[in-house]
Amino acid sequence: MKHIAIPFAAVLVFVGSLCAMPADAGAPLAGTYKTLFGTILTGRATESMPCDGCEGLIGNLIMAESWNGAALGTNWKVSCPQVSAAPTLTYDDVDANGNGQRIYRTNYAGGQLWISGGGAWGGGDPFYTGPLTRFTVIVTKQFAGGQLVGAVSNINFSGPIDGYQNCFEFDIANAELVGFTPNPPGEAGPFPPFMGPSDCNVSGAHGTYWDVHDITFTIYGTCVVPNRPSTWGEVKSLYR
Numbered sequence: 564m565k566h567i568a569i570p571f572a573a574v575l576v577f578v579g580s581l582c583a584m585p586a587d588a589g590a591p592l593a594g595t596y597k598t599l600f601g602t603i604l605t606g607r608a609t610e611s612m613p614c615d616g617c618e619g620l621i622g623n624l625i626m627a628e629s630w631n632g633a634a635l636g637t638n639w640k641v642s643c644p645q646v647s648a649a650p651t652l653t654y655d656d657v658d659a660n661g662n663g664q665r666i667y668r669t670n671y672a673g674g675q676l677w678i679s680g681g682g683a684w685g686g687g688d689p690f691y692t693g694p695l696t697r698f699t700v701i702v703t704k705q706f707a708g709g710q711l712v713g714a715v716s717n718i719n720f721s722g723p724i725d726g727y728q729n730c731f732e733f734d735i736a737n738a739e740l741v742g743f744t745p746n747p748p749g750e751a752g753p754f755p756p757f758m759g760p761s762d763c764n765v766s767g768a769h770g771t772y773w774d775v776h777d778i779t780f781t782i783y784g785t786c787v788v789p790n791r792p793s794t795w796g797e798v799k800s801l802y803r
Contacts, residue, residue, distance in 0.1 A: 647670050671720075673695065698719075732780075742771070
């Protein structure tokens with residue numbers, strides 16, 4: 564009987580490649596996850612600006628992360644969506660004494676969602692990411708005597724999951740303004756870091772910070788993703 568000699572090094576390579584394969588890698592589980600049900604954590608957020616009080620400027624950007632009471636970013640993170648157009652005032656009943664409400668709608672562009680593979684949606688991957696293809700904030704500001712005394716935002720954003728056919732929708736029904744620079748968060752901290760004006764790679768020092776509550780996070784099993792421009796020329800043509 565003939566014996567077939569298999570080089571030992573080849574066996575090691577083959578076995579090593581098997582060991583390198585993730586055991587249970589797979590798409591995130593489709594479903595709806597809510598802070599109300601304890602299947603997704605609440606969070607904290609900052610909106611970075613070039614100076615104190617410089618709200619609504621194009622390029623202002625959001626950083627948001629889950630908060631478990633001890634650490635940020637263990638469950639989900641939102642990085643770098645930026646204001647793409649000046650906010651639109653949709654409602655204003657502030658009277659001559661400076662009392663009342665104003666509601667603004669602001670559209671953002673860019674940014675990314677990161678979710679832990681250890682979340683309730685985990686399908687085997689250590690984490691999942693996806694670009695934000697739509698991001699809208701509607702904020703209600705309360706004024707008394709001409710001074711801002713409170714603000715609550717409703718936030719909605721969506722996009723595809725990288726590497727899979729899934730899409731996600733992230734709805735925040737209550738993001739509450741905690742404070743703004745130059746006043747530090749103090750004992751209310753920590754919050755995600757402030758970034759530089761229009762630049763998510765540079766640290767900053769100005770902006771607002773928020774508590775994020777009442778999240779509904781939906782993952783769809785399949786979705787149709789619009790074709791995205793593949794060249795800089797095609798991107799520029801969208802803004803002509």
